[in-house]
Amino acid sequence: MSLHDEHLKLALRHAPDSELAPDALIRETVLAYANAHLQASSDSKLSCLQKWFRFSHVANWQLASMASVAATLLIAVVLWQQRPDDTIWADALPTITSADLSKQATENKLAKAAPAEKALASLLPQESSPVSAARERETRQPQLAKRSEPSLARHDNDKLAIANAPHTGLLNVPPASTLSDTGAADLAKTIASSAVDSSTSLLAALRQNGGKVMASKDIQAGKLRLFKIHVQSIQAKNTCTEHSPRTPEVDKVSTYEIEVIEAYEASEQLQKLLHDEVEIYNETMLEWHANRER
């Protein structure tokens, strides 16, 4: 059976309604609607986007899917940016030679530091490099140096403590005599980032000269004293700023005044190293006192 019938087509063409047309009012309405629509859409391209979403192209479940994917991506990006990047430390740590270290410790770090840090740098004696001082002390006290050769890996926590510490009066600084080359560089960096106060000056002197040399200098200068490390948290420091100054302690044997060096938020290793350096200083001072008594 054919699906096309010319007779029916002819009859359809001659049907009474074949010449019917819609009202002129409908024509005007439709054309006006189209013109208004064109005008409105030309005003704002955003409406085109809205229409695209509204008409049949994007279903509700598709919109929900897109929103879910977008939210997931946003969360992933936020979490990724908050994650600490371990490679930062690896990149920040150069392969240090002695020459590089001397530059880092004395020039570059201090030159890039803030004005307060520069002021601190000016307090430090510049006649010898930290590396040479550290090596000199290591030769004089092999047992202590052997005990305290920190590797780069062991200093990671210390670096974090240094980086996280505020710049005001935090003496989480290892003594230079007990540090390796890179440790000395970190020490210089830490001192440079600390504010100027009495404890910082003492630490800087200890770092520069070592406990034994500093004790010798103090003896020659007539500064007969002992040191004591006092480690506490930042909160304790902040709450104690209003307190009255401590009454100076005196060593019962030598009757020398014991000066307290405040250290805040120092790691265990740093505390240990700091204590060692102070211990050397005190031993040197007490040994000189004992010799003088004889």
Add this chain to the structure above:
Amino acid sequence: MRKFCVGDAHAFQLLYERHEKPLYRYVRRMMGIALASHADDIFQDTWMRLVDARDSWQARDNASFKTWLYTIAHHRAIDLLRKSGREVSVDEGWLDDTSEEPWQLWPASSAEQPEQQAFWRKAGQQLLHCLDGLPALQRAAFILHHDDGLSLEEITQVLNAEFETVKSRLRYALSKLRTCMGAYLQPLF
């Protein structure tokens, strides 16, 4: 249509003038005699929907404007027919397998003699009555194919139906119409 999509109002006017009468005829014949008064509303609504959806037309592949226009009109007409309860169900048993009928011998005259014009006019009037008795989808397939000149492939898009389904509906429609018209035109043989 592309020009209209990029904001050419005159292009839309040309489109309207080109498709105004055929589309109106299609809508009116789909509505039938009983619902003829709704033809104006459906016709106007079809064009307005087309204007609203002009941006989505660009995304369609190989869809001619005419097919798209008739698809919108068809869906609106079917919606209204369903609401009014006028949609006639498909009666599969009505199909007569006898393909060769006496009405096929009607004079397929191309001449425009006044007598023949009157004859075809009466035949056309009768055909409208016969169309009223067809199910809506068969009626749509017949009108789209014979009056609006759409191919079977285009009709499948308008009716959103399979190709074989469209062929089947068209076959049913022709069979019923030939039967309905045959008796009316008998005196001409």
